[in-house]
Amino acid sequence: KAGVTQTPRYLIKTRGQQVTLSCSPISGHRSVSWYQQTPGQGLQFLFEYFSETQRNKGNFPGRFSGRQFSNSRSEMNVSTLELGDSALYLCASSISQSSGNTIYFGEGSWLTVV
Amino acid sequence: AQRVTQPEKLLSVFKGAPVELKCNYSYSGSPELFWYVQYSRQRLQLLLRHISRESIKGFTADLNKGETSFHLKKPFAQEEDSAMYYCALSGRGESSGSARQLTFGSGTQLTVLP
Numbered sequence A: 001k002a003g004v005t006q007t008p009r010y011l012i013k014t015r016g017q018q019v020t021l022s023c024s025p026i027s028g029h030r031s032v033s034w035y036q037q038t039p040g041q042g043l044q045f046l047f048e049y050f051s052e053t054q055r056n057k058g059n060f061p062g063r064f065s066g067r068q069f070s071n072s073r074s075e076m077n078v079s080t081l082e083l084g085d086s087a088l089y090l091c092a093s094s095i096s097q098s099s100g101n102t103i104y105f106g107e108g109s110w111l112t113v114v
Numbered sequence B: 001a002q003r004v005t006q007p008e009k010l011l012s013v014f015k016g017a018p019v020e021l022k023c024n025y026s027y028s029g030s031p032e033l034f035w036y037v038q039y040s041r042q043r044l045q046l047l048l049r050h051i052s053r054e055s056i057k058g059f060t061a062d063l064n065k066g067e068t069s070f071h072l073k074k075p076f077a078q079e080e081d082s083a084m085y086y087c088a089l090s091g092r093g094e095s096s097g098s099a100r101q102l103t104f105g106s107g108t109q110l111t112v113l114p
Helices: none
Strands: A005-008 A010-013 A019-024 A033-036 A042-050 A053-057 A064-068 A076-078 A087-097 A100-105 A109-113 B004-007 B010-014 B017-021 B022-026 B031-037 B045-049 B070-072 B083-091 B103-106 B107-114
Touching: A005 A087, A019 A087, A019 A109, A033 B103, A042 A064, A042 A076, A042 B103, A053 A064, A053 B103, A076 A087, A100 A109, A100 B031, A100 B045, B004 B083, B004 B103, B010 B017, B017 B107
Parallel strands: A010 A109, B010 B107
Antiparallel strands: A005 A019, A019 A076, A033 A042, A033 A087, A042 A053, A064 A076, A087 A100, A087 A109, B004 B022, B017 B070, B031 B045, B031 B083, B083 B103, B083 B107
């Protein structure tokens, strides 16, 4: 079974631009969540989607948004990029099981803002 | 509010020595606790879940609700255990009861010396 797939893996953007990152969850997983990983702040939750609906949101400004499609694939968008948005953006998918929820991560998209 | 604390940013042990990575949490409800590991240039991988009470790669972790701890232990460390280890908690999201938001600790970089 293929893992969580994220594209692009690496990208460089200029301040003020916007970026869209894509995530394909593990087949059968309907929940997709996004995290930002930086050396200073560590791993921080951005938002979670389930059945095309945002169910939970972390403490990030409105410039960070996302969506989920009917096939569970998800995208996140960051508008008006700032230097501080440079980070590894991780997508994760999960499935509910009787034994609880397990969250699986993709390799991430490395975003550099210059 | 939920919080995960990993007091040691760096931890070095010699090969064959026991290792314990500390994790304390703060959560008002009944949490799910996880340990994730990130080897150099690899994706974040699930190592252990407290629900499954299993041993993976010789690692074990016991949830101590009285001390609100979930320390990761291994009796004999190996050089291939060198990695960044993250303790994480999954609780109910504020908005919709989602149980798929992970709160991470700041991580412990484990180095196993030859």
